[in-house]
Amino acid sequence: DIRLTQSPSSLSASEGDRVTLTCQASHEISNSVNWYQQKPGKAPKLLIYGASTLEAGVPSRFSGSGSGTDFTLTISSLQPEDVATYFCQQFDNVLPSFGPGTKVDLK
Amino acid sequence: EVQLVQSGAEVKKPGESLKISCKGSGYDFSNYWIAWVRQVPGKGLECLGLIFPGDSQRTYNPSFQGQVTMSVDKSLNTAYLQWNSLKASDTAIYYCAREEGGFDPWGQGTLVTVSS
Numbered sequence: 001d002i003r004l005t006q007s008p009s010s011l012s013a014s015e016g017d018r019v020t021l022t023c024q025a026s027h028e029i030s031n032s033v034n035w036y037q038q039k040p041g042k043a044p045k046l047l048i049y050g051a052s053t054l055e056a057g058v059p060s061r062f063s064g065s066g067s068g069t070d071f072t073l074t075i076s077s078l079q080p081e082d083v084a085t086y087f088c089q090q091f092d093n094v095l096p097s098f099g100p101g102t103k104v105d106l107k
Numbered sequence: 108e109v110q111l112v113q114s115g116a117e118v119k120k121p122g123e124s125l126k127i128s129c130k131g132s133g134y135d136f137s138n139y140w141i142a143w144v145r146q147v148p149g150k151g152l153e154c155l156g157l158i159f160p161g162d163s164q165r166t167y168n169p170s171f172q173g174q175v176t177m178s179v180d181k182s183l184n185t186a187y188l189q190w191n192s193l194k195a196s197d198t199a200i201y202y203c204a205r206e207e208g209g210f211d212p213w214g215q216g217t218l219v220t221v222s223s
Contacts, residue, residue, distance in 0.1 A: 100151050
């Protein structure tokens with residue numbers, strides 16, 4: 001089984017701050033990581049696939065990087081509409097699995 | 108527009124059976140895997156499994172195998188998730204999603220509440 005851990009579990013930042021979320025895999029998984037945003041009461045939304053490719057329509061302030069076991073989602077300038085929980089997902093094996101999530105709030 | 112629309116919220120008693128649905132539109136339903144994902148309110152996301160509508164090939168999460176059954180009706184562009192005997196611990200929101208490298212789009216979710 002490939003297990004994903006995310007840190008921090010939650011954070012508070014000010015509007016305009018640069019925010020960095022991390023996801024670590026228990027085994028090497030190349031670039032097989034996606035990132036999702038989930039706002040309260042809504043279904044998750046795909047933001048980034050293949051570790052670094054921005055899904056169509058996603059603002060350019062979001063970016064992803066990493067390979068192997070360590071991955072990062074960066075929001076270059078936090079906006080009020082970015083308040084959400086962010087999940088990473090691995091799809092290196094037949095059954096995709098998710099990390100526990102990072103909750104992002106505004107100070 | 109590619110879209111998945113799920114059936115409405117359900118309230119059931121322990122031991123009852125249930126089948127929820129997920130209808131796809133705007134794309135070739137038969138040629139994309141459909142994933143089912145569970146979310147206990149306020150908690151994380153768990154993938155129950157995936158099904159390929161073209162040939163009904165299934166991959167179950169071992170943690171859920173035997174607890175739920177995935178099926179499809181290609182003629183209706185609809186996938187189903189079924190329980191034969193619900194437990195209180197099945198209370199959660201259940202999402203379907205189209206799989207293509209990532210899960211996109213997602214259905215709106217079906218809240219299943221199991222309570223005596």
